Amino acid sequence: MLNYIKSELYRAAHSREIRGTFISLLAIILAMNLTLFLMKDVEHFRYGSASFSYSMLVSVPMMYCYVAADVAAMLYESDRRSGTMGNSIAYGISRMQLFAGKCIVSFAVSLLLLAVLLPVYIGSAALLLHDAGPTTIQDMLLEIPAMSLIATGSLILAVVALDLFENRFFSVLTWLAVMLFLPKLLLFAGILLPFGGDALMDAAMWMPANFIPAGTRVNMSECVAVWDTGAGMARCLVSGAAGILVFGLAGVLLLRKRDI
């Protein structure tokens, strides 16, 4: 499996899509902070602060999940169609080794993106913009461990969906359904059900799509994130760990004996 991971890292290093995403995200971050910097002296423009810049990411923690899933999609969306997965299997690499390898490589590439983009984000905001406002660097830095396991779970789900469906569209639909729609559906079902609804609602509130928006209020006058409290941070980590376990198990069960 180590050789498979090495070869995939080699591919990722030479992938135009990954490079393109990296450059695009870098450009968006710099353009955003530069625009805020240029606008900061404009009368009645209240957003020219580092706090506002940080709040853009702190208010949308699911962004970590989207980026992680997108990295997996860029690397593996055509893996079956192009026949490269078949080559690896024909060489004796097991489906489980491939699954684990894909998750590890997607995780490593996502981590690398984060390691480069986040310092640029924080650095450019701190350098160009004044510091006034409720959202601080600390909020942003705490968001990383809070979202790390949830994003990893979403990445695993993306790998499973991409392996199950040759089509990126269906993979994205599955990912959205599991990550966003299903939690909302369970929550509403819990609210509406006359019996057993509370248990269902409690379970649904362990899902990131529900408890993160419910516990996060980020605007120009306050910054309350779900991970600010010990219990909130624990909820993020437990939910993420459960996601990794459930999606990992789903991958093992669905892909172990799958014909390609």
Add this chain to the structure above:
Amino acid sequence: MNDYIIEARQITKKYRSVPALDGVTLKVTPGSIYGLIGDNGAGKSTLLKLLAGHIFPTAGEIRLFGQSGEKELRRCRRQMGAIIEHPGFFPNMTVERTLEYYRIQKGIPGRKKVEQIMELVDIREKRREKCRHLSLGQKQRLGLAIALLGEPSALVLDEPVNGLDPSGIVELRTLLQRLSTEKRITILLSSHILPELQQTATVFGFLSRGKLLEEISARELYEKCADRLDIAVEDTEKYAALLARHFPEEDWRVLPEGTIQIRGFRREPGAYSRLAMEHGLCILRLERRSASLEDYYLNLKNGGKASC
């Protein structure tokens, strides 16, 4: 040493409830070039996919290098190269990087191997070309290069001459024959181009509707399909006696409809008509038949006797 490099025992593969392969037993001996022949949908690709591990059999057993069992098969597949359906590669990667990717994946030390393999399949000049820009024939060469990385002991090739131009076909044939004779690589390949397969393979397997109709060696096939003369004369008995007396070394027989058939005849056809005329017999029909793999296959598929 194993008796068979590749062996399928009573393999059945069903898609939903439709059988694509039905109790197929196939044996590939070391160093042979096994040509798998069959129409579209006969089950050739399914069989090769099973051997490459792309799909799992519904029933039956696969043995590679004498080993069976999932783990053992995976280990044995490291000694095998395969192209199934179409060569697999990343469309946006260059040829060289694709081969480097597979070199790393197969754990082959030294970047020189990539150079050697590009040289071997004659794709070096396209090294900086993106895979999606390659012609069909060049893609086949790249697929073969990937399969050959790691010096496999066996190759499983699904329609490897697809898309190759005539000179490409000749080059591939020469390469496969060289790999078989010089490196003792066992090759199992399927093809639609039967005359081409006839020149390459040493053993043939005929698949039809998911069943293996027959396995036959090239020598047996040659014997069964040797050139023959069908001669219809006025007096069959008299002519048969003449043949026995004047051309005793000839292999002939009288067919049920009264025609005399000489298999693998050693003289020019005129000699047989002269023999008849010199003894006052009139030749009603003299027909030279040369059989091919195609004839054999069609005859077999249509339920005819397994000869030409």
